[in-house]
Amino acid sequence: MPVESQSAQSIAALRSALLRWYAAHARSLPWRAPPGTNARPDAYRVWLSEVMLQQTTVAAVTPYFERFTRRWPTLSDFAAAESADILAAWAGLGYYSRARNLVACARQVVDEHGGMFPASEAALRQLPGIGDYTAAAIAAIAFGEAAVPVDANVERVIARLYAIDEPLPGARKAIGQAARELWPADGAAGDFAQAMMDLGSSICTNRAPACLTCPLVRQCRAACSGAAESIPVKPAKRPRPVRHGEARWIERNGDVWLIRRPEKGMLGGMRALPGGEWLDHAETPPAPDGTLGVVRHLFTHFELNLRVVRGEAFSDAVGEGEWWPISRLDEAGLPTLYRRAAEIAVEERP
DNA sequence: AAGGCGGGGTA
DNA sequence: TACCCAGCCTT
Structure with a gap:
């Protein structure tokens, strides 16, 4: 009109x-x-x-x-x-x-x-x-x-x-x-x-x-x-689904293992803690031993519960990645989700 | 035309 | 908690 x-x-x-x-x-x-x-x-x-x-x-x-x-x-x-x-x-x-x-x-x-x-x-x-x-x-x-x-x-x-x-x-x-x-x-x-x-x-x-x-x-x-x-009149919002993910904290000699996420998709090209795909909430597996905490993070179109778990340097730190000094983690350029996960892991360190 | 894509501030 | 913000790109 x-x-x-x-x-x-x-x-x-x-x-x-x-x-x-x-x-x-x-x-x-x-x-x-x-x-x-x-x-x-x-x-x-x-x-x-x-x-x-x-x-x-x-x-x-x-x-x-x-x-x-x-x-x-x-x-x-x-x-x-x-x-x-x-x-x-x-x-x-x-x-x-x-x-x-x-x-x-x-x-x-x-x-x-x-x-x-x-x-x-x-x-x-x-x-x-x-x-x-x-x-x-x-x-x-x-x-x-x-x-x-x-x-x-x-x-x-x-x-x-x-x-x-x-x-x-x-x-x-x-x-x-x-x-x-x-x-x-x-x-x-x-x-x-x-x-x-x-x-x-x-x-x-x-x-x-x-x-x-x-x-x-x-x-x-x-x-x-x-x-x-x-005014202006806005369209109705959709409900926000809940997903589950894991972040592994793998430590060796004061370093932590960081990967780089794929260029496409969420947090594309950014450094991150390793972990699998993000699943629908219904597929959340039970918390394993070595669980350090959970980051609840709100994205625009879904909510993510990211479980922070301790990983083993021998079995988990494979593939593309780098050892990063924990004392200089703030220089790694982690997006907020993984920065919070790292904060939990650092607090829980022995 | 519709949906994916972060994070923090605000009430 | 829910909503919003100096939008762009892909499908």
């Missing part, structure tokens, strides 16, 4: 109010240039921050961003780094295909674009790990292009401004159309995008939006009808 357009007057008022609010309230973030200045932030830093921020939060990303840019200050530093070092530095941030794509993207920019990120949305979209949103965000924020990045914040704000009550994901078409109607088609596109995100994270929040202090309340159709909190 097509959305009813806002009047030209309303659109002008909305743009002006949002950019004025942003000038006064913009968050200061390490990858950001201050609003209203014509200074453009470094495309490498914008790209790195945007990929890190995919499906996560500013609070989680900020320390990672600081560590990454201190260690690899420029794109050429990053492109020359070892893939394993980048993956280890990424450990704990999740969605590890992002880290693999980051490496592939940096090398492609060096090989095919002379080490400079392309400025156009279409060319950015061709790079690995850069989808519709990220291509538009980099084009607008780093290069001042008139691109329209629609993330979850923008989606929520626009759906409310236009009172789009069609359920997601079907509503995305109408939301995109409304976003293109509102977005300034000049150099302000980048500030407008970041303003939308700050508004969405601080005022137009998912739950309990602060409509009374919102600079756009006069242009917001959902606020008028008191429907803001019930």
